[in-house]
Amino acid sequence: MEFRDLKRQYQVLKPEIDTAVEKVMTNGNFINGEQVQELEKQLAEYVGVKHCVTCANGTDALTLAMMAWQLGKGDAVFVPDFTFFSSGEIVSFAGATPVFVDTDVDTYNLSVESLEYQIKKVISDGKLIPKAIVAVDLFGQPADYCEIKKIAEKYDLYILEDAAQGFGGEIQGRRTCSFGDIATTSFFPAKPLGCYGDGGAVFTNDDYIADLIKSLRVHGKGTMKYDNVRVGVNSRLDTLQAAILHVKLQAFEKYELDAVNQVATLYSEELQGVVKQPIVKQGFYSSWAQYTIQLKDEEERNKVKNALSENGIPSMIYYPKPMHKQLAFENEDYEYVDDDYKNTNFLCKRVLALPMHPYMNDVDVKKVAEVIKLTVE
Ligand SMILES: *Cc1c(COP(=O)(O)O)cnc(C)c1O
Numbered sequence: 163m164e165f166r167d168l169k170r171q172y173q174v175l176k177p178e179i180d181t182a183v184e185k186v187m188t189n190g191n192f193i194n195g196e197q198v199q200e201l202e203k204q205l206a207e208y209v210g211v212k213h214c215v216t217c218a219n220g221t222d223a224l225t226l227a228m229m230a231w232q233l234g235k236g237d238a239v240f241v242p243d244f245t246f247f248s249s250g251e252i253v254s255f256a257g258a259t260p261v262f263v264d265t266d267v268d269t270y271n272l273s274v275e276s277l278e279y280q281i282k283k284v285i286s287d288g289k290l291i292p293k294a295i296v297a298v299d300l301f302g303q304p305a306d307y308c309e310i311k312k313i314a315e316k317y318d319l320y321i322l323e324d325a326a327q328g329f330g331g332e333i334q335g336r337r338t339c340s341f342g343d344i345a346t347t348s349f350f351p352a353k354p355l356g357c358y359g360d361g362g363a364v365f366t367n368d369d370y371i372a373d374l375i376k377s378l379r380v381h382g383k384g385t386m387k388y389d390n391v392r393v394g395v396n397s398r399l400d401t402l403q404a405a406i407l408h409v410k411l412q413a414f415e416k417y418e419l420d421a422v423n424q425v426a427t428l429y430s431e432e433l434q435g436v437v438k439q440p441i442v443k444q445g446f447y448s449s450w451a452q453y454t455i456q457l458k459d460e461e462e463r464n465k466v467k468n469a470l471s472e473n474g475i476p477s478m479i480y481y482p483k484p485m486h487k488q489l490a491f492e493n494e495d496y497e498y499v500d501d502d503y504k505n506t507n508f509l510c511k512r513v514l515a516l517p518m519h520p521y522m523n524d525v526d527v528k529k530v531a532e533v534i535k536l537t538v539e
Pocket of ligand 1: 350
């Protein structure tokens with residue numbers, strides 16, 4: 163069994179993908195081909211925002227946002243304690259300080275109470291200035307933007323939506339990548355919408371920010387490539403990846419999103435009362451980057467992971483270590499108090515992500531559930 167079956171997906175989409183790739187190879191327009199602009203238009207339309215600017219990966223997309231807002235030394239940026247390293251790394255990389263926020267144990271997204279607690283703490287410390295919130299749509303479910311927006315307005319903070327895992331998710335019909343002042347996603351192969359290498363995108367309704375990011379991604383270009391008005395980076399999505407994503411976006415819209423939701427529903431039926439399941443909030447829709455269960459303790463998790471493995475079933479621990487405990491953040495100008503992160507500490511010892519992808523059949527889902535049932539009971 164595959165954890166995320168990209169080979170099966172390729173077999174299904176092969177005729178269209180091969181044609182799209184061959185066209186790029188024949189035309190030789192590897193950088194800045196028309197497929198890139200076409201994809202940006204389609205993605206912006208799908209998400210429902212004015213601008214999509216593609217780039218080389220999801221981490222660069224986040225970094226471009228930090229650069230556009232000119233965040234740096236002395237600025238506090240609030241980041242979930244339970245996420246992929248990138249969400250906090252980009253803050254330190256920009257010279258600003260990541261202040262971690264505890265987790266909601268049901269949705270795995272940031273806890274709004276902990277967010278406000280950390281903001282107040284930074285204000286009363288008086289050393290850093292609160293500037294932005296990185297809200298992550300973890301495992302496919304959008305963060306609670308209704309509540310996050312209230313706090314952002316109250317404390318005058320930007321919202322940077324990290325939808326690397328959340329592309330395709332919704333809150334009451336409104337799609338992810340449209341909630342942040344700037345939103346980003348990743349097209350890393352295993353993400354909900356993945357390409358065949360690295361890729362990413364930035365989304366915004368702000369014309370000025372969109373222009374600025376278009377300049378920053380190509381060495382701070384001005385009116386043309388050899389007129390450089392600011393220091394930027396080189397971060398482009400290449401034409402091949404854009405051509406592949408064009409085909410994959412169609413499958414994603416047409417049936418893949420439905421398919422992962424069906425897999426999730428079947429898992430939830432099969433595992434009802436057996437383990438703690440991921441909870442999707444009322445009115446929210448997940449694109450199921452991961453289906454993550456919680457076991458009783460670390461020992462039970464090891465038992466289940468081993469039993470799955472003995473049955474040829476892969477599983478993953480996302481994430482084994484809270485951000486506030488990462489060595490890389492040891493020298494930040496902020497003292498992370500372990501007690502502030504009870505939920506993340508709890509989750510890191512108990513979570514287990516199960517195989518999840520749009521091409522997974524019912525027999526396999528039931529097999530995974532069966533092994534878990536036999537192991538925990
Ligand atoms: C994957 C991921 C990123 C980074 O995306 P890359 O394309 O790998 O750079 C950022 N944030 C989160 C939450 C991710 O899962």
